[in-house]
Amino acid sequence: HFGEFFKSVYFERLIRNTFSINLKNLVFGFPAPILFALLLNEVRSQKYKKFVQTVSYMPHFISAVVICGLMLDFCKTNGVITSVFTAITGQEASNMFSHSAYFQPLYVLMCIWQEFGWDSIIYFAALTGIDQSLYEAAEIDGANRWKKILHVTLPGISPTIVILLIMRIGNMMTLGWDKILLLYNPMVYEKADVISTYVYRIGLMNFEYSFAAAVGFFNSIINFILLILANSVSRKVNETSLW
Helix, strand or coil, X not given: CHHHHHHCCCHHHHHHHHHHHHHHHHHHHCHHHHHHHHHXXXXXXXXXXXHHHHHHHHHHHCCHHHHHHHHHHHCXXXXXXXXXXXXXXXXXXXXXXXXXXXXXXXXXXXXXXHHHHHHCHHHHHHHHCCCHHHHHHHHHCCCCHHHHHHHHHHHHHHHHHHHHHHHHHCCCCCCCHXXXXXXXXXXXXXXXXXXHHHHHXXXXXXXXXXXXXXHHHHHXXXXXXXXXXXXXXXXXXXXXXXX
């Protein structure tokens, strides 16, 4: 089964798409909740801060079916995202999910929109653990807000950031199949087909359970290797690690 998967015409495409989407999620999605937490932490009004936090959490609790339905609606020919995109680029309006080049950026954008508020909770918790006397000392030394963030806030939450980064790297080859199945179509298979959707098709639609299990196991092995490597590098660089 492993040999059959490695020789499959889909192997290169599945690995490339899975890694590409996860890499985009890591580069753009991972910093989003950190930036959100840092910016909201600077807000002095507690009522406004709680309101913004509550609104940012809401998409996390919306069903994947509804989120994907909204995204498809936003990206249709006369959708909001399509209208903004055509206004900026000057291109002719068309359904953005009919173009394979747009699928991955749109998918990453949707994931950020749904999860950045929820993911920021742990950073807000880390921010509350920073000793306030450090800010007072920095202010006495003449530090402005930017300097406080750079020299007090970021070092204070850096262990949390590193641990979550290691865990994210350990899932670099894992991608939920549900949202992709709800979004993709034959016109975007080249950029949208990933390991999890392939396992779904082979295992549940073609009833090749043992082959699908082998592909899933291969995926887990790659994630395990990436987790070990990320943890080892982190332990050597900054002495923060999972174990």
